[in-house]
Amino acid sequence: MKKAPNPSLQEMLATERRARLAAEQLLESKHAELTRANRRLGMHARQLTDEILQQRREVREVRSEAAALKGQASQAQKDLERAHRQATVAERRLWDALETIQDGFAVFNRRDQLLIANRAYLSLFDGLDGIRPGITYGELLQLLVDEGVVDIGAETPGSWLDMMLERWHGDRIEPMVLRLWNDTYVKLMDRRGQDGDLVSLVLDITDTIRYEREIEDARQRAEAAARAKAAFLANMSHEIRTPMNGVVGMSDLLIESDLDEEQRLYAETIKNSAEALLVIINDVLDYSKIEAEKLVLHPEPFDLERAIHEILVLLQSSAGEKGLDLLVDYDMFLPTRFVADPGRIRQILTNLIGNAVKFTVTGHVLVRVTGYHQEDGPFFNLHVTVEDTGIGIAADKLGLIFGEFSQVEDERNRKFEGTGLGLAITQQLVGMMGGEIWVDSVPGEGSCFGFQLTIPEVEPPVATDFSLPGGLHSAMVVDDLPINRMILEKQLTAMGLRVATYRSAMAALNDDPGRFDLVLFDNDMAEMDGLAFAARLRAKGGANPVILMTANPSHLDAHEADLQGIFAVVQKPMLRRDLHLRLHELADAISAAAARPAPAARPRMRLLAAEDNKTNQLVFSKMIKQLDLDVTFANDGIEAVELFRSVAPHLVFMDISMPQMDGKEATRRIREIEARDGLERTPICALTAHAMEGDDQGILEAGLDFYLTKPLRRQEILDRIRAHVPEGIEIDRPEEAPG
Numbered sequence: 001m002k003k004a005p006n007p008s009l010q011e012m013l014a015t016e017r018r019a020r021l022a023a024e025q026l027l028e029s030k031h032a033e034l035t036r037a038n039r040r041l042g043m044h045a046r047q048l049t050d051e052i053l054q055q056r057r058e059v060r061e062v063r064s065e066a067a068a069l070k071g072q073a074s075q076a077q078k079d080l081e082r083a084h085r086q087a088t089v090a091e092r093r094l095w096d097a098l099e100t101i102q103d104g105f106a107v108f109n110r111r112d113q114l115l116i117a118n119r120a121y122l123s124l125f126d127g128l129d130g131i132r133p134g135i136t137y138g139e140l141l142q143l144l145v146d147e148g149v150v151d152i153g154a155e156t157p158g159s160w161l162d163m164m165l166e167r168w169h170g171d172r173i174e175p176m177v178l179r180l181w182n183d184t185y186v187k188l189m190d191r192r193g194q195d196g197d198l199v200s201l202v203l204d205i206t207d208t209i210r211y212e213r214e215i216e217d218a219r220q221r222a223e224a225a226a227r228a229k230a231a232f233l234a235n236m237s238h239e240i241r242t243p244m245n246g247v248v249g250m251s252d253l254l255i256e257s258d259l260d261e262e263q264r265l266y267a268e269t270i271k272n273s274a275e276a277l278l279v280i281i282n283d284v285l286d287y288s289k290i291e292a293e294k295l296v297l298h299p300e301p302f303d304l305e306r307a308i309h310e311i312l313v314l315l316q317s318s319a320g321e322k323g324l325d326l327l328v329d330y331d332m333f334l335p336t337r338f339v340a341d342p343g344r345i346r347q348i349l350t351n352l353i354g355n356a357v358k359f360t361v362t363g364h365v366l367v368r369v370t371g372y373h374q375e376d377g378p379f380f381n382l383h384v385t386v387e388d389t390g391i392g393i394a395a396d397k398l399g400l401i402f403g404e405f406s407q408v409e410d411e412r413n414r415k416f417e418g419t420g421l422g423l424a425i426t427q428q429l430v431g432m433m434g435g436e437i438w439v440d441s442v443p444g445e446g447s448c449f450g451f452q453l454t455i456p457e458v459e460p461p462v463a464t465d466f467s468l469p470g471g472l473h474s475a476m477v478v479d480d481l482p483i484n485r486m487i488l489e490k491q492l493t494a495m496g497l498r499v500a501t502y503r504s505a506m507a508a509l510n511d512d513p514g515r516f517d518l519v520l521f522d523n524d525m526a527e528m529d530g531l532a533f534a535a536r537l538r539a540k541g542g543a544n545p546v547i548l549m550t551a552n553p554s555h556l557d558a559h560e561a562d563l564q565g566i567f568a569v570v571q572k573p574m575l576r577r578d579l580h581l582r583l584h585e586l587a588d589a590i591s592a593a594a595a596r597p598a599p600a601a602r603p604r605m606r607l608l609a610a611e612d613n614k615t616n617q618l619v620f621s622k623m624i625k626q627l628d629l630d631v632t633f634a635n636d637g638i639e640a641v642e643l644f645r646s647v648a649p650h651l652v653f654m655d656i657s658m659p660q661m662d663g664k665e666a667t668r669r670i671r672e673i674e675a676r677d678g679l680e681r682t683p684i685c686a687l688t689a690h691a692m693e694g695d696d697q698g699i700l701e702a703g704l705d706f707y708l709t710k711p712l713r714r715q716e717i718l719d720r721i722r723a724h725v726p727e728g729i730e731i732d733r734p735e736e737a738p739g
Contacts, residue, residue, distance in 0.1 A: 103203045104186075110196025112137040112168070121202055124186065125149060137168055151179040177205065185209045247273045247711065253622050265553070265571070266622075268313055273615075297432060301458045302342035304382075305330050308367055309575050311349050316571070317614040319357050320552050323524075325364035326357075328573040329487045332466070332494040334371050337458040338380065344429050349384070351422035352449045356388035363389025363446070366483060378456045385450035392443040401439055402427040426451075466495045466580055474498040476516040478508045478533070479549075480525045484572075488520060491576060495583070505533045514542050518586070522572075523550035534566055545586055549574070603729050604630040607721070608649035610640035610666060611687070612658045620653070623714045627721065627731045637661025641669045649682060651724045653717075654704060656688040663687075664702035671703040683724050687712065 104121030108114055114135050125131045128143055141164050144150045145157045152160040167173060173190040180186065185208075189201040250270040257263045305328075312326045319326050330336075349367075356365040371382040393401060402423050430437045430451045441447035475497045477488045485501040492499045500516070502508040505528035513519060519537070523530030530548040537544065545567040553571050568582055607629050611617050617633050624631065632647050634640035636658045644652070652670070656663040667684055674681060686699045686707035699707050708716055725731055 103201060105202075106200045108137055108198040108200065112198075114140070115197075121200075124180070124202060138165060141165070148181055151181060153179075177209075243273045250619065250622075253714075265313075268310055273314065295428075295432065297341040297344060299339050299341055301337055301339055302345065303336050304338055304345070304369070305336040305575060307342065307346050308349060308353075308369070309573065311346065311353055312367070312573060313571065314350075315353060315357050316551050317618070319365065321614055322357075322361060324357060324360055324362070325481055325484060325524075326353075326551065326573060327364055327366040327481075327484055327487060329366060329368040329483075329490075330576060331370050332491060332576065334369060335380070335457050338382075338455045339458060340433065340453070340455045344433070348426050348429055348451065349386075351426045352386040352451075355422065356386050356390065356447070356449070360388040360390035360446070364481060364483065365389075373457075374454070378459050379454050380457055382453050382455060383450065384453075385448055387446065387448045389446040392445055392447055393439070393441040394443050395441075398439060398441065402437070466576070468495050468497070468580075468583055472497060472517045472583060472586065474500075474516045475518040475520060476508060476511075476513055476544075477501045477520050478503075478505060478525075479520075479522040480504060480527075481522070484522070491579060492520075495580060504528075505536070509533075509536055509540065513537055513540070513544055516544055518583070519544045519546045521546060521548055523548050523569075524552075530566075547582065604628055605651070605721070605725055605729050605731050606647055606649045607631045607651055607653065608634065608640065608643055608647050609653040610634040610637065610658065610663060611653075611655045612636055613655075616655075620712070620717070623712070623717050624721065626733065627718070628733045629721070629731060637663060637666030637669075640666045641673075644670050644673065644682075650726050650729075651721060652682055652684040654684050654686050656686050656699065656707075663704075664699065667703045685720055 101118070102120055104118065104124060106114060106117035106121045114131075114133050114137075116133065117131075122131055125140075125143065125147075128147055128149075130143065131140070138161075141161055145152065145161060155163070167176065168190070173192065176188045178186050178188065183206075184204065185206045187203040187205045189203065190198055192198045247270055250266045250273065253266050254263060254270060257266070308328055308330070312328065316326060353365060353367060366387045368385045368387065369382065371380045373380055427437050430453070433453055433455070435451055435453040437449070437451040439447060439449050473496075475492050477485055477492070477499060479485045479488065479501070480503055482503070485503070489499045489501055497518075500511075502511070505521075505525065508519075508521075519542075521530050521533050528536075530546075530550065534546050534548070537546065548566050548569045549572050550569060551572050553569050567586060570578070570582065574582075605628075607624075609617070609620055609631060611620060611633060612635055621631065621633075632643055632649070634643050638661045640652075640654065640663075641661070654663040654667055658666075661669075663686060667686075670682070670684065673679070683706075684704045686704045687710060688699065688707055689710040706720075708720070721731065
C-alpha cells in the first residue's frame with residue numbers, strides 16, 4: 001500500500017486558519033444565540049416578575065376578602081343562631097296559643113297523614129287509642145263512625161264515609177257542621193295549601209246553634225204574633241157587624257112593642273149585644289192603653305149578679321147550639337150591688353165565660369160567686385170562678401194562657417178561633433183592680449178560671465128578704481144536671497121551701513107530684529121535654545103549677561097551644577130575685593092564663609133564609625114576625641142548596657159568610673139547579689157583614705140579585721119582602737092588616 005505524504009505547514013496553517021475561522025463563526029453564532037436567549041430570558045423574567053407581582057396583589061386581595069368573608073360568616077352564624085332561637089320561641093308561643101284555644105287545629109300532609117294536632121282537636125275523639133301523628137284522615141273518619149263519636153243521622157256508615165272523603169278530596173272543601181254524640185255541634189273548615197298539605201280547623205259552634213235556635217223561635221213567635229194581629233184586624237169588620245145586627249134588630253123590636261116580658265128580654269139582649277160589641281171593638285185599644293199605662297178605671301155602683309146573667313143571656317145562643325147548660329151559683333146571702341168599674345167587670349166576665357163556652361163541647365159552664373165581708377169597712381172579698389167541662393189545658397201550657405196574642409196550639413183546640421187578647425187583657429184588668437187571677441185545669445175534664453177582688457158594697461146595703469107567702473111550702477125540682485139541682489135546692493131552701501130533687505121525668509112521675517105546691521122542670525132533657533112532662537102530669541090529674549126552665553124560651557113560641565097549664569117559662573139561669581118574684585106572683589098568674597086561637601090557614605109566602613148565626617136567625621125572625629110568612633132557616637150553604645129543592649121559596653135571603661159553603665157558592669149551585677130544571681129565577685138577596693169598596697161587584701157576579709149590609713135594618717128587610725110578594729098571597733096578618 002502506498003504511504004500518504006505528510007501535510008505541509010502551510011496546509012496545516014490553512015487548515016488551522018479554516019478551523020479557527022469556523023470556530024470564530026461558531027462562537028459568534030453561539031454568542032448571538034446566547035444574546036437572543038438572554039433577551040428572551042430577560043423578557044421571561046420581566047413577565048414572570050410581573051406575574052409574581054400580580055399574584056401577590058391578588059393574594060393580598062384574596063386574603064383581604066377571606067378576612068372579610070370570615071367576619072361575615074361569623075356574623076351570619078351569630079344571626080342564624082339568633083334567628084333559630086327566635087324561631088324556637090315563636091314556635092313554642094304559636095303552639096302554646098294553639099293549645100290554649102278551644103277550637104281544634106291539625107295539619108295533614110299530602111298523603112292525608114296527620115302531622116300535628118292540638119289537644120282540642122284530639123279531644124273530639126274522646127281519648128280513643130290510635131290517634132297519633134301518621135294516622136290518615138280516612139282512618140280518623142272510620143274511628144268516628146265505629147266509636148259512635150259523630151251522629152250520622154239517617155246515613156249509613158258507608159255512605160257517610162264516602163261523602164266525607166269526597167268532600168276532603170274536592171277542589172274546594174266546603175265548610176261542614178257535624179253533631180257529636182254529646183249534642184255538641186262542630187264546624188269543619190279545611191284548606192289545602194299549594195304544596196299539598198292541609199290545615200283543618202274544628203270550631204265548636206254549639207252556643208251559636210243554640211242561639212240561632214232561640215233567634216228562630218223568637219222569629220216564629222214574632223211572626224205568629226204578627227199573623228194573629230193581621231187576622232184579628234182582617235176579621236174586625238165582620239166581628240163588629242155581627243153583634244151590631246143584634247143591637248139594631250132588637251132596637252127596632254123594642255121601639256114597636258109594649259113593655260111586657262118579651263120586650264124585657266129584648267131590652268136585655270140589646271144591652272148584652274152592645275156590651276159584646278164594645279168588648280170586641282175595644283180589645284186592641286184596651287191592650288194598647290194598658291201597655292201605655294193610660295187605661296183609667298171608673299168605679300160606680302153596679303149589680304154583679306145581673307151583670308153575670310146578662311152575659312149568660314148573650315152567650316145562650318152559642319151554648320144552645322152545643323147543648324151546653326149555663327149555670328149560676330150566686331151565694332144566697334151575698335149582696336149583689338158593689339162599687340167598681342162595671343164595664344171592666346163585664347169585660348172580665350165576658351172573656352172568661354165566653355172562653356169557657358167556646359172550649360166546651362158537652363156538659364156545662366158554671367159561674368160561682370162567693371165572698372165574705374171584711375171586718376174593717378164596707379169591703380167584700382169576692383171570689384168568682386168560671387168552671388167548665390171542656391177540653392182542658394195541659395200543665396205545660398198553663399204558663400202561656402195569659403200571654404198576649406197567645407193561644408194554646410194543639411190538635412184539640414186548633415179549630416177554635418179568637419184574637420188571643422182576651423185573657424191577657426183580663427189579667428191586666430184584674431191586676432189594675434188590685435186582685436189576682438188563676439187557672440186550674442185537667443186535660444179532657446175541664447178548666448176553672450177564677451179571680452179575686454176586694455171591692456166595697458154599695459152603701460147603705462139593701463136588705464134582702466127571700467121569704468114567701470104561706471101558700472107555698474114545698475117544691476119538686478126535676479133536672480138531669482146534678483149541679484143545677486143542687487143550686488135550685490139551695491135557693492128554694494133559703495126561701496123556706498121543702499125541696500125534693502129528681503134526675504129524670506120518669507122518676508118524678510113515679511112519685512106523687514100532687515103532694516108538692518110547685519114543680520120546676522127542665523125543658524131540655526133528653527128523656528122527656530117540658531111540654532110532654534106537663535101533659536103527663538095533667539093526665540095523672542095533677543094541678544100543680546109548673547115553671548118550665550129552658551135556655552131558649554123563643555123555641556117554645558110555636559107551641560103556645562101546648563103551654564096551657566104552664567105557669568111560666570123562664571130562661572136559665574134565673575136571677576135569685578126573679579125566681580123569688582115568680583113565686584110571689586104564682587097565685588094570681590094561674591087564673592090569668594089563656595090560650596091564643598090558631599090563625600086561619602091561607603096561602604103563605606115562602607122564605608128561605610141562610611144564616612149560620614143562631615142569634616141572627618132569632619133577630620131575623622123577630623123582624624118579620626108581623627108578617628104572615630112561611631120561613632125556613634138553613635144553617636150553612638150546603639143546607640141552603642138542599643132546602644131550595646124542597647121548599648121552592650119565593651125569596652131567598654143568603655148570608656155570604658158561612659162555614660162549609662159560603663153564600664156565593666150556594667147561589668151558584670141554586671142558579672145551576674134553575675137552569676137545569678127550567679125553573680124561574682128566584683130572587684136572592686145577600687146579607688153580608690163586609691161592606692168594603694168592591695164587595696158588591698163580587699156579590700152580584702156570583703148570581704145574587706141585590707144585597708143588604710149588616711147590621712140589618714128592619715124596614716129594609718120588610719121592603720125587600722114586600723117587593724117580591726107573589727100574586728094572590730097576602731103577607732099581612734089579619735089583626736095587623738092596614739085599615
